[in-house]
Amino acid sequence: QVQLQESGPGLVKSSETLSLTCTVSGGSVSHYYWSWLRQPAGKGLEWIGRIYASGTTKYNPSLEGRVTMSLDTSKNHFSLDLTSATAADTAVYYCARDSNHFDYCGQGILVTVSS
Amino acid sequence: DIQMTQSPSSVSASVGDRVTITCRASQSISNWLAWYQQKPGKAPKLLIFTTSSLQSGVPSRFSGSGSGTDFTLTISSLQPEDFATYYCQQGNSFPFTFGPGTKVDIK
Numbered sequence: 001q002v003q004l005q006e007s008g009p010g011l012v013k014s015s016e017t018l019s020l021t022c023t024v025s026g027g028s029v030s031h032y033y034w035s036w037l038r039q040p041a042g043k044g045l046e047w048i049g050r051i052y053a054s055g056t057t058k059y060n061p062s063l064e065g066r067v068t069m070s071l072d073t074s075k076n077h078f079s080l081d082l083t084s085a086t087a088a089d090t091a092v093y094y095c096a097r098d099s100n101h102f103d104y105c106g107q108g109i110l111v112t113v114s115s
Numbered sequence: 116d117i118q119m120t121q122s123p124s125s126v127s128a129s130v131g132d133r134v135t136i137t138c139r140a141s142q143s144i145s146n147w148l149a150w151y152q153q154k155p156g157k158a159p160k161l162l163i164f165t166t167s168s169l170q171s172g173v174p175s176r177f178s179g180s181g182s183g184t185d186f187t188l189t190i191s192s193l194q195p196e197d198f199a200t201y202y203c204q205q206g207n208s209f210p211f212t213f214g215p216g217t218k219v220d221i222k
Contacts, residue, residue: 047213
């Protein structure tokens with residue numbers, strides 16, 4: 001059974017970089033695409049981007065320029081960096097396994113961007 | 116970007132009711148349509164992928180249909196655990212996008 005767990009700071013200062021890691025168990029990050037999603041409180045879901053083990057990435061143009069994703073096969077985890085964070089980036093962030101749909105998701109981590 | 120719309124935005128229903136939720140894409144997405152259930156404070160749970168394929172472990176009262184731009188999620192007999200918000204998502208082209216959600220609550 002594949003399990004994903006997000007980790008990282010729950011509080012980020014405005015203009016700084018929001019950094020999260022997703023650790024995968026029960027499966028290898030060397031297979032499949034892996035994505036990040038986010039959901040502001042009381043709102044809908046937004047896809048942030050995806051990464052494959054080869055390092056191939058695809059980002060949402062709404063965030064492109066601020067987003068970088070990376071993957072570490074030795075640690076079986078993948079990561080998200082979102083630069084120049086603002087209050088609009090306050091949300092619950094989910095990592096997910098991606099087959100053009102998201103069949104396994106982490107429990108989510110609330111990240112608050114404060115001024 | 117492909118825009119996804121859902122109707123209704125909310126529905127009040129009783130246990131045992133048949134519930135149908137519609138999702139429309141702004142352009143054809145072939146059969147790359149997924150449905151998710153989300154309960155408060157929880158991650159979205161995949162119910163249906165590629166329009167009509169039932170995710171493992173999901174009860175057979177959930178079904179999906181459609182193609183092109185118009186899709187439907189049907190719950191044949193609503194159970195107490197089905198009260199939640201439902202989202203559609205297109206996986207045909209980047210960026211992947213979600214519908215705004217349909218809240219199913221108790222009548």
